[in-house]
Each structure stands twice: as structure tokens, then as C-alpha cells.
Amino acid sequence: MIHEKTILIVDDEPRTREGIRKTLEAWSTGRNRIQTAASGVEARDWLASQPADLLITDVRMPEFSGLSLVEAIQHFPSKPAVLIMSGYADFDYVHQAIKLGVVDYLLKPIDKEQLLQTVQKALHVHEQQRRIQTIQEMVDPKLFEVKERREQQGNTPIGEALAYIEAHLGEPMTMRELADSLHLNSSYFSVLFKEQVGLNFSEYLMRKRVQRAKELLVQTTMPISEIAESVGYQTDKYFIKVFKSLEGLSPSKYRHAVNERN
CATH class of the missing domain: 3.40.50.2300 (Response regulator)
Structure with a gap:
């Protein structure tokens, strides 16, 4: 029982x-x-x-x-x-x-x-x-470091970029489009982003999307395909591949492991 x-x-x-x-x-x-x-x-x-x-x-x-x-x-x-x-x-x-x-x-x-x-x-x-x-254990340590850095930066173009990424994770997004919206040259934006964030743009975006996915896996019963779409991946196959590369296990196994522990 x-x-x-x-x-x-x-x-x-x-x-x-x-x-x-x-x-x-x-x-x-x-x-x-x-x-x-x-x-x-x-x-x-x-x-x-x-x-x-x-x-x-x-x-x-x-x-x-x-x-x-x-x-x-x-x-x-x-x-x-x-x-x-x-x-x-x-x-x-x-x-x-x-x-x-x-x-x-x-x-x-x-x-x-x-x-x-x-x-x-x-x-x-x-x-x-x-x-x-559980939420604390789910937090990507590299994203935690970024958060601490951001608190020291104040209101900068990169701060605006991070806020935009946070608000639009589920939408298609490229570094060039984001740089253009901030009226910055994309090469300069790339260097500035890596310098201030500690991660390049694509890695940061990937980690943010996987972080949001982990929260949805634990806090909701949404199917994997819906979670993939909601965090900006067009196919669940690619989402599963990215998730596994970061977490070492598939989204469904991650959900099961956390639920078993709780």
C-alpha cells in the first residue's frame, strides 16, 4: 500500500x-x-x-x-x-x-x-x-552564476537582452535579431554577451530553455511534445537530444526521477 x-x-x-x-x-x-x-x-x-x-x-x-x-x-x-x-x-x-x-x-x-x-x-x-x-536542486549552476553577475550589471544592453530572452523563450530567436533590436553590431554584441554573461549566446539560450523545461516537467503534467514547443523547440526529438546532453537523461526519465524522490 x-x-x-x-x-x-x-x-x-x-x-x-x-x-x-x-x-x-x-x-x-x-x-x-x-x-x-x-x-x-x-x-x-x-x-x-x-x-x-x-x-x-x-x-x-x-x-x-x-x-x-x-x-x-x-x-x-x-x-x-x-x-x-x-x-x-x-x-x-x-x-x-x-x-x-x-x-x-x-x-x-x-x-x-x-x-x-x-x-x-x-x-x-x-x-x-x-x-x-526541489526547485533549488533544479537550478543550473551556470545560470545561477549569470544571475549573480546580472545583479551587479544594472540596466545595460546585455541586461535588456537577458530580460528579452526570459520573456520570449518559447519564440524563435537569433543572436543577430536580438542585436539588431538593441541597435548593436552582432559581432560586438556576441563579444559583449560572452564577456558580461560568461556564456556565449547560444549556450545561454539553450540552458535557459532546458531550465524552463525542467520546471514544467516537475510542476505540470504537460506532454513532452508540448513542453518542447513551449520552450522554443520545433521538434520534440531535437528537444530530447538537447535536454539529454545537458542533464544526462531524457525529459521523461528526469520527470520520473524527481517525482520518485518527492
């Missing part, structure tokens, strides 16, 4: 742990995978071997506290959103946990309604964080 989300509950008190599990299972109705751990060490080892979307952990536990657990998972490749459970006397721990990026905290004894509201909020935050991470 495929589950939408995985939630790990960590508490050394069996009654609290099982109470939360039952509440979340009743709310989830089988949609999500609800797991439990009886100690911070058990939870750390579990998270080291498999991903979770949400970690709900008690702050005070013997040997390995909830705070130690949150610190331990900071550098895990797949990091869950975190909710901590605490008593009235634990606000120093709560303050430290918030510094570590904890989404929220639940005050013991746990109120069922508050638990469900907070869990839904935390899962939403985690979803947003994963989307942002």
Missing part, C-alpha cells in the same frame, strides 16, 4: 505514545503511515535508514533527549518537519528547539484537536520546504 506521508512518534511513555498513534491513525484513515519509537536512540536509528515527513518527539527522555534527537538529524539527507511535546517546565528546551527549526510545540497533556491542527500545519510546512528544495 502506498502512503501519502510518514509520521514518527517518539515518547518513552507508552500511554502517551499509543494515544497519539491512535488519534493520528483515526484521523489518517489509512492514508498515512504512523510509526512509533520508545526512545531518542531508536528514533535516530530509524530515521537514519528511512525517510519521514514528520517527527513528533517528547523533549524529556532518558539518555537521549528530544533535543539531542533534533540535533542528530540536522544533517540527515532527508530531514522531517519536527513537532516537540513538552510540559510547562520545559520552555528553555522549547526555545532551543525552535532555533533548530522545529515547526511548533505541543503542550502536555496533549489536546486531540490541537494535535491534529498542528500536525496538518507541520505537514504543509514540510511540503513547501520540499518544493523549495
Whole structure:
């Protein structure tokens, strides 16, 4: 059975742990995978071997506290959103946990309604964080360098050229036509473009088109042929060839790989 989300509950008190599990299972109705751990060490080892979307952990536990657990998972490749459970006397721990990026905290004894509201909020935050991470991973590092250069350039002819390319990626475009529109000699424009952008015109245009295609592959269900056309390629065969030369795999395999990871 495929589950939408995985939630790990960590508490050394069996009654609290099982109470939360039952509440979340009743709310989830089988949609999500609800797991439990009886100690911070058990939870750390579990998270080291498999991903979770949400970690709900008690702050005070013997040997390995909830705070130690949150610190331990900071550098895990797949990091869950975190909710901590605490008593009235634990606000120093709560303050430290918030510094570590904890989404929220639940005050013991746990109120069922508050638990469900907070869990839904935390899962939403985690979803947003994963989307942002996916977008960051998709960014072509060479285009990122261009962006930094452009911010230093200000309003220059090449800045205007980059803005035009951004706005007209799906249209036929040649360097000569773009140079003419800026009233520049095409040879001079070519040298100036490479000097200020760090890439020649054709490579920059190719990378921008593939970058836009990657975004469409991940964020939409558009067919490959439509994506190819929308980023300025007349045939999907040529688009696939260009995409593969830059990314090392076909557009359809890229889409599948990113969707599998998320």
C-alpha cells in the first residue's frame, strides 16, 4: 500500500505514545503511515535508514533527549518537519528547539484537536520546504552564476537582452535579431554577451530553455511534445537530444526521477 506521508512518534511513555498513534491513525484513515519509537536512540536509528515527513518527539527522555534527537538529524539527507511535546517546565528546551527549526510545540497533556491542527500545519510546512528544495536542486549552476553577475550589471544592453530572452523563450530567436533590436553590431554584441554573461549566446539560450523545461516537467503534467514547443523547440526529438546532453537523461526519465524522490 502506498502512503501519502510518514509520521514518527517518539515518547518513552507508552500511554502517551499509543494515544497519539491512535488519534493520528483515526484521523489518517489509512492514508498515512504512523510509526512509533520508545526512545531518542531508536528514533535516530530509524530515521537514519528511512525517510519521514514528520517527527513528533517528547523533549524529556532518558539518555537521549528530544533535543539531542533534533540535533542528530540536522544533517540527515532527508530531514522531517519536527513537532516537540513538552510540559510547562520545559520552555528553555522549547526555545532551543525552535532555533533548530522545529515547526511548533505541543503542550502536555496533549489536546486531540490541537494535535491534529498542528500536525496538518507541520505537514504543509514540510511540503513547501520540499518544493523549495526541489526547485533549488533544479537550478543550473551556470545560470545561477549569470544571475549573480546580472545583479551587479544594472540596466545595460546585455541586461535588456537577458530580460528579452526570459520573456520570449518559447519564440524563435537569433543572436543577430536580438542585436539588431538593441541597435548593436552582432559581432560586438556576441563579444559583449560572452564577456558580461560568461556564456556565449547560444549556450545561454539553450540552458535557459532546458531550465524552463525542467520546471514544467516537475510542476505540470504537460506532454513532452508540448513542453518542447513551449520552450522554443520545433521538434520534440531535437528537444530530447538537447535536454539529454545537458542533464544526462531524457525529459521523461528526469520527470520520473524527481517525482520518485518527492
